[in-house]
Amino acid sequence: MFDALTKLVSFKRCRTIAYHPETNGIIKLWHRFLKIVLMCHGEAQQMDTLPIVLLGLRTCFTKDLCTSVAELVYGTSLKIPCVFFFSEEMSSDPRIFIEPIPHDTKMNVIYKIKCNDCDATYVGQTKRKLITRVNEHRNHIRRNTSKSVITDHRLDHNHEFDWNNVDILDCKSFYHKRLISETLYITTQSNGLNLKTDTDGLDRSYADILDKLININLT
Numbered sequence: 001m002f003d004a005l006t007k008l009v010s011f012k013r014c015r016t017i018a019y020h021p022e023t024n025g026i027i028k029l030w031h032r033f034l035k036i037v038l039m040c041h042g043e044a045q046q047m048d049t050l051p052i053v054l055l056g057l058r059t060c061f062t063k064d065l066c067t068s069v070a071e072l073v074y075g076t077s078l079k080i081p082c083v084f085f086f087s088e089e090m091s092s093d094p095r096i097f098i099e100p101i102p103h104d105t106k107m108n109v110i111y112k113i114k115c116n117d118c119d120a121t122y123v124g125q126t127k128r129k130l131i132t133r134v135n136e137h138r139n140h141i142r143r144n145t146s147k148s149v150i151t152d153h154r155l156d157h158n159h160e161f162d163w164n165n166v167d168i169l170d171c172k173s174f175y176h177k178r179l180i181s182e183t184l185y186i187t188t189q190s191n192g193l194n195l196k197t198d199t200d201g202l203d204r205s206y207a208d209i210l211d212k213l214i215n216i217n218l219t
């Protein structure tokens with residue numbers, strides 16, 4: 001009967017010896033804790049309260065992990081039911097339940113770095129987190145390990161870039177769409193540091209459209 005139950009709920013039974021804390025202690029401790037929490041719900045049907053109890057246990061902070069089980073699995077903390085009940089009137093906007101992604105951890109972006117000391121700008125794209133790519137630029141300048149237009153501008157003119165306010169111009173998940181968008185934004189810069197080769201792949205038939213875009217941006 002137990003074998004039929006394991007097949008039904010798709011779990012595997014592993015036998016352990018009767019009492020051996022080193023191998024079985026953690027799970028026995030967790031079962032004891034689970035039983036205590038279930039008993040706290042009084043006479044109610046334990047099967048009915050089990051889902052909410054498990055949700056509570058998985059979202060609670062675990063000292064030795066320094067996080068919760070839910071955070072390990074989902075990468076973020078879960079909203080448990082009590083969070084949805086506010087004393088004040090709740091907004092009907094569902095976006096309040098979503099935490100916005102911090103600006104510099106966004107991925108698949110086209111970004112613009114501005115010079116603090118002149119109007120020069122640089123447009124680039126990355127599939128990684130924006131902060132990772134920006135730190136890469138900064139490290140290249142610091143160590144002067146890679147020749148790039150940004151490093152050259154910094155070292156030749158002794159200008160500093162506004163690293164804390166890098167603009168996100170566009171987000172595109174697909175590499176080729178990101179390249180097209182990057183090329184368009186490179187072309188629309190008034191004093192871009194990008195090399196001419198960055199826009200060589202752009203067909204000349206786009207020239208008129210881009211000229212109009214530039215004029216719109218300047219007016």
Ligand SMILES: [Zn+2]
Pocket residue numbers: 115116117118119120153157159160
């Ligand atoms: Zn500059």
